[in-house]
Amino acid sequence: MRTFTLEEINDLDKRYRTNLINCLSGIKSMNLIGTKNKKGQTNLAIFNSVIHLGAHPALMGFIQRPASVERHTFENIKETSYFTINSVTEEIHKQAHQTAARYEREESEFDETSLETAYINDFYAPFVAKSPLKIGLECVEVIPIPINNTQLIIGKVKLIQLNEEFLKSDGFLSLHDQGVVGGTGLDSYLSTNEIGRYSYAKPDLPLEKI
Amino acid sequence: MRTFTLEEINDLDKRYRTNLINCLSGIKSMNLIGTKNKKGQTNLAIFNSVIHLGAHPALMGFIQRPASVERHTFENIKETSYFTINSVTEEIHKQAHQTAARYEREESEFDETSLETAYINDFYAPFVAKSPLKIGLECVEVIPIPINNTQLIIGKVKLIQLNEEFLKSDGFLSLHDQGVVGGTGLDSYLSTNEIGRYSYAKPDLPLEKI
Numbered sequence: 001m002r003t004f005t006l007e008e009i010n011d012l013d014k015r016y017r018t019n020l021i022n023c024l025s026g027i028k029s030m031n032l033i034g035t036k037n038k039k040g041q042t043n044l045a046i047f048n049s050v051i052h053l054g055a056h057p058a059l060m061g062f063i064q065r066p067a068s069v070e071r072h073t074f075e076n077i078k079e080t081s082y083f084t085i086n087s088v089t090e091e092i093h094k095q096a097h098q099t100a101a102r103y104e105r106e107e108s109e110f111d112e113t114s115l116e117t118a119y120i121n122d123f124y125a126p127f128v129a130k131s132p133l134k135i136g137l138e139c140v141e142v143i144p145i146p147i148n149n150t151q152l153i154i155g156k157v158k159l160i161q162l163n164e165e166f167l168k169s170d171g172f173l174s175l176h177d178q179g180v181v182g183g184t185g186l187d188s189y190l191s192t193n194e195i196g197r198y199s200y201a202k203p204d205l206p207l208e209k210i
Numbered sequence: 211m212r213t214f215t216l217e218e219i220n221d222l223d224k225r226y227r228t229n230l231i232n233c234l235s236g237i238k239s240m241n242l243i244g245t246k247n248k249k250g251q252t253n254l255a256i257f258n259s260v261i262h263l264g265a266h267p268a269l270m271g272f273i274q275r276p277a278s279v280e281r282h283t284f285e286n287i288k289e290t291s292y293f294t295i296n297s298v299t300e301e302i303h304k305q306a307h308q309t310a311a312r313y314e315r316e317e318s319e320f321d322e323t324s325l326e327t328a329y330i331n332d333f334y335a336p337f338v339a340k341s342p343l344k345i346g347l348e349c350v351e352v353i354p355i356p357i358n359n360t361q362l363i364i365g366k367v368k369l370i371q372l373n374e375e376f377l378k379s380d381g382f383l384s385l386h387d388q389g390v391v392g393g394t395g396l397d398s399y400l401s402t403n404e405i406g407r408y409s410y411a412k413p414d415l416p417l418e419k420i
Binding site: 001002003004005006009012013014015016017018019020021022023024025026027028029030031048049050051052053054055056057058059060063065085087088090093094097098099100101102103107112120121133135140141143145146147148150152154157158159160161162163164167168170171172173174175176180181182183184185187188189190191192193194195196197198199200201202203205207210 | 211212213214215216219222223224225226227228229230231232233234235236237238239240241258259260261262263264265266267268269270273275295297298300303304307308309310311312313317322330331343345350351353355356357358360362364367368369370371372373374377378380381382383384385386390391392393394395397398399400401402403404405406407408409410411412413415417420
């Protein structure tokens with residue numbers, strides 16, 4: 001085992017350190033965030049920082065970096081309030097990764113990566129047609145994180161479209177057998193297999209597979 | 211495909227909705243957070259909300275629920291500032307899940323789940339001996355999320371211990387071949403396999419496997 005002290009971390013080459021620190025949080029969610037500005041220009045960007053914030057009300061968040069390639073996403077959200085979160089599958093993971101390229105504002109990553117848009121009901125922001133899990137959200141809060149000028153963007157879930165075949169009777173939605181990928185660091189994509197689901201943990205009771 | 215509108219989401223049975231909404235964010239990181247209060251009482255709790263916040267400085271965060279079973283973790287962090295983030299592997303994933311049980315304050319989940327502590331250098335908070343990736347952090351900010359009374363706890367990385375065998379020459383730390391697990395929802399644990407690592411995306415350049 002190798003131990004890095006704070007001093008050693010600070011002395012690491014910048015690119016090396018970026019890679020290493022990005023791997024520390026574990027297996028990451030990979031999601032495509034779709035937006036559309038007031039003029040109708042669409043945007044699509046991959047994020048590995050989408051998190052669950054609460055179920056009642058249903059809230060999700062993601063981290064917006066200070067001056068990153070994803071800034072079009074945030075500008076569109078500020079303009080219209082709406083965005084979509086779309087799952088990344090093995091089938092589309094390369095196109096999803098390609099959305100991180102610095103395209104110009106007037107270019108849409110949907111077109112550039114040949115990922116088709118889908119629209120559901122009258123929801124303003126575009127979904128990714130090929131994503132098996134599509135979530136429509138309205139931005140309800142933007143929380144500044146002063147220490148490194150990032151922001152936590154919080155959306156309220158307004159619409160969900162999913163493949164019912166993978167929805168269990170208790171509300172659990174199986175993702176691994178739909179080919180939804182995870183990630184490590186900035187550039188590694190992972191397929192997943194279920195080891196097991198376990199009962200709600202209680203003191204002095206053995207876990208059961210469910 | 212099935213579409214849920216906001217009204218339909220609101221009408222779902224509470225437990226069903228909790229399960230479903232917890233699955234929406236995608237593949238989750240699973241981590242054990244270790245703390246110790248001023249009296250020396252240790253605590254260990256599983257979290258599926260650990261995220262990367264930045265590499266320069268190296269910052270990580272996690273979401274603290276309003277009045278959850280993990281409150282001992284937050285109380286200890288407020289008391290001492292220090293906590294550890296420890297990866298969950300296939301080998302220890304059942305013990306990790308069991309830490310979610312509501313043990314009394316004077317009981318340590320380390321003892322109750324037979325996960326051994328490890329101490330590194332003079333870092334105050336305990337690590338999980340069997341975790342192949344151990345991170346020591348100092349809490350530097352607690353950001354309230356008023357909309358649902360959760361909080362984003364932010365830690366600065368002060369110490370990293372890892373298995374060098376899985377550290378690549380560019381700083382990338384491979385997790386899937388160390389048995390590090392991901393999760394779906396509240397109770398499903400996943401093993402992972404790498405599909406590929408891809409080059410930094412640029413407009414008009416095809417991606418390369420790296």
